[in-house]
Amino acid sequence: MQFSEIEKRVYTLIVKSGSKGVLQRELTTLLGIDSRKGSRVAKSLEKKGLIIRKPVLYKGRWTYQLIAKKKVVAIPKGAIYDCPCFLCKFIDKCAPGLERSPTKCNMLTEWLLSLDD
Numbered sequence: 001m002q003f004s005e006i007e008k009r010v011y012t013l014i015v016k017s018g019s020k021g022v023l024q025r026e027l028t029t030l031l032g033i034d035s036r037k038g039s040r041v042a043k044s045l046e047k048k049g050l051i052i053r054k055p056v057l058y059k060g061r062w063t064y065q066l067i068a069k070k071k072v073v074a075i076p077k078g079a080i081y082d083c084p085c086f087l088c089k090f091i092d093k094c095a096p097g098l099e100r101s102p103t104k105c106n107m108l109t110e111w112l113l114s115l116d117d
């Protein structure tokens with residue numbers, strides 16, 4: 001997937017904003033881009049399946065709340081040592097697209113979810 005520099009900046013901002021997201025109209029003040037460009041970039045990120053654009057009424061005007069589909073998981077200091085991958089017998093055979101993959105591993109998913117406690 002290819003990204004322009006402005007798409008990277010906007011996506012990074014949206015991801016960092018977490019579940020509350022960013023209002024599309026805020027892109028102008030937060031990143032200094034005009035509203036037409038902000039709209040174009042947001043639509044492009046939505047088309048790439050990276051964000052959700054949810055219509056919201058803000059101060060009497062319609063705009064979009066931009067929310068990342070992926071969550072950022074903050075790994076507490078030291079917790080990385082408990083990552084199941086380090087002791088996993090499949091580590092050499094695990095990669096995206098293979099039978100064993102971090103994207104479909106229950107052990108890894110459970111460990112990541114335990115960090116959210």
Ligand code: SF4
Nearest residue numbers: 085088091094102105
């Ligand atoms: S993602 Fe799962 S299968 Fe792959 S190395 Fe880590 S624990 Fe093992």
